[in-house]
Structures are given as C-alpha cells and as structure tokens.
C-alpha cells in the first residue's frame with residue numbers, strides 16, 4: 001500500500017481527482033493518509049473532510065522560522081507513515097530540509113508543458129496568462145519529481161491541450177485541469193505505486 005499525503009492551498013480539484021480515482025478503484029494500492037494545507041480556508045480541506053480523510057492545517061507563519069516549519073511537516077508526514085508527498089496546488093516553497101527528507105518521494109503538478117511557463121512567479125492563472133500572451137497553440141500539464149529547484153525536477157508525465165480561439169485564462173485553465181491535470185496526476189501516482197516509476201539521482 002502506498003500511503004500518500006496531498007499538500008494543498010486552494011480549491012482542491014486535483015485532490016478531488018485523486019480521491020475519485022481511489023474511490024473508483026483506479027488506484028487500488030494507494031491510500032490518502034492525510035491532506036495538509038497552509039491555509040485554514042482552503043476548500044481542499046473541506047473535500048478531504050467530506051471523504052473522511054484527515055485534513056490538517058500547518059501554517060508556516062505559526063513557526064519561528066522555516067526550519068521549525070519543516071521539522072513539524074516532517075514529523076507529521078512521519079506520523080502518518082507517508083511514502084509519497086503529492087503537491088496539488090501547494091503554494092509554499094518547500095524548505096530544503098523537507099525536500100531532502102523525502103528526496104525522490106515528492107511530486108508536483110504544474111499547469112504547463114515544462115520547461116515552458118514555469119519557475120518562480122508562474123502559478124495558477126499566471127501560467128495561462130503567459131501562454132496566451134506568448135500565443136502558443138498547444139499547452140498542457142506536467143507531473144514531475146520535486147528537487148531543490150522550482151519546477152525543475154525530472155518529468156514523469158505530460159499531457160498536451162490545444163489553445164482555442166477566444167480562450168481566456170480562466171477558460172484555458174479549466175480545460176487544462178479537466179483534460180490534463182486531473183488525468184495525469186492520478187496516473188503518475190499509479191505508476192509510482194506499481195513501482196513502474198522512480199526518481200534516479
């Protein structure tokens with residue numbers, strides 16, 4: 001059984017995709033042990049609670065410094081016996097000590113085809129605004145391992161999505177979520193759970 005923690009900051013539609021996949025038996029050997037947010041009001045926490053998944057709020061600002069925050073996160077992940085940490089719209093930059101503690105066992109979903117439109121400052125709608133601004137005809141989503149950079153770890157899966165006439169950032173974001181993110185994130189978790197994918201240094 002692969003015990004996963006899903007780290008969230010917002011609406012939790014990617015978390016919902018993972019929950020749905022577990023509940024419809026697409027992820028038979030995966031258990032969502034806990035959901036952790038840095039924000040008390042993240043709707044993702046409500047989604048977890050509605051599915052009887054422990055929903056925790058651990059806020060960096062409640063700790064003296066990033067190292068103390070990291071220690072609490074590592075302690076909590078250990079208490080829940082976490083094998084894989086899934087960042088699903090998590091907007092906190094992970095402390096290096098946390099990345100090191102779970103090296104090769106943290107994945108992230110990013111709403112573009114990395115290396116396009118990624119790195120510092122590229123999150124949420126900003127990614128789609130940049131894609132429309134540049135005029136790309138194809139965008140998409142990427143699942144990658146997390147290393148000590150921003151969106152720089154080894155790529156696991158990508159899925160392309162066409163940009164359409166009259167797309168707004170909101171319309172494009174919705175299409176990328178529905179047609180790419182919500183498909184490749186559960187799929188990446190399945191591949192890892194089945195031992196078919198692992199990160200090599």
Ligand code: GRF
Pocket residue numbers: 008009010011012013014015044088089090109110111124177181
């Ligand atoms: C998604 O677009 C994801 O790609 C990005 O942040 C957003 C989170 O959305 N990292 P949700 O909270 O999963 O609905």
